[in-house]
Amino acid sequence: MLRGRLGPANFYRYLTPKWAYLPLSGAGAANVGGRFNRPGVEALYLSKSPGTALAECMQGSSLPRPATLAAYEIDLLDVIDLSGGFDAGVWASQWASWNCDWRWIARVERRSPPSWQLADEAIRSGAAGALFPSTYDETGTNLVIFSANLTDADRVSVHDPDGMLPRDQRSWDTSNSHSGSL
Numbered sequence: 001m002l003r004g005r006l007g008p009a010n011f012y013r014y015l016t017p018k019w020a021y022l023p024l025s026g027a028g029a030a031n032v033g034g035r036f037n038r039p040g041v042e043a044l045y046l047s048k049s050p051g052t053a054l055a056e057c058m059q060g061s062s063l064p065r066p067a068t069l070a071a072y073e074i075d076l077l078d079v080i081d082l083s084g085g086f087d088a089g090v091w092a093s094q095w096a097s098w099n100c101d102w103r104w105i106a107r108v109e110r111r112s113p114p115s116w117q118l119a120d121e122a123i124r125s126g127a128a129g130a131l132f133p134s135t136y137d138e139t140g141t142n143l144v145i146f147s148a149n150l151t152d153a154d155r156v157s158v159h160d161p162d163g164m165l166p167r168d169q170r171s172w173d174t175s176n177s178h179s180g181s182l
Helices: 027-032 050-058 093-097 102-108 114-124
Strands: 003-015 043-047 068-081 129-133 141-146 155-159
Touching: 003 050, 003 155, 027 043, 043 050, 050 068, 050 141, 068 141, 093 114, 102 114, 114 141
Parallel strands: 068 129
Antiparallel strands: 003 043, 003 068, 043 141, 068 155, 129 141
C-alpha cells in the first residue's frame, strides 16, 4: 500500500449553490454515502483539476447542474495513494475492488460495498484521506478526506480571499424568490 504526505497542493470541487456556505463539510456524503464512505461517515470529495471536478459533479449527465467552483488548499500528512490504480505488486488483493459499483451494491443489493470496507480500513489506520482515479474522467484523480481523522498538523481550507462564498442559507429564503421567468 502506498502512503505518504499530500501537499501542499490544490484541489477543486463544484459546490451545490444551496450548500456553498459549508464548503468544508462532508455532511452531504455522510447523508447518503459515497464511494469511500458509508452513510454516517463524513467525507469531503475533491478533484485534482477543475475538469475532473466538473466531470464528477455531472456524474455522467449531459448537462451540469448549477454549481460554484471552489479551490482548496490541501496539506495532509497521511494519505493513501491509489491514484495509479490497483497494482497487485503493491496493494493487498481486496483493493482490486475499489472501483466496484458501490451505488448498485448499497442501494439495490442492500449490501456493504467493498469500497466501504476499504474506507473503514483506511479510517481505522488513521489515514486522513485517499487519492484514487476518477471514474468519470479517465485521466483525473480524486481525493476523499476523512474529516474525523484530520489532525492539527493537517490543513484543508477553501480558497476564498474575497469572501465571495455565502456565509449562511439566507439567500435561499423562498419568500423573496421570483419564478425565474423574464
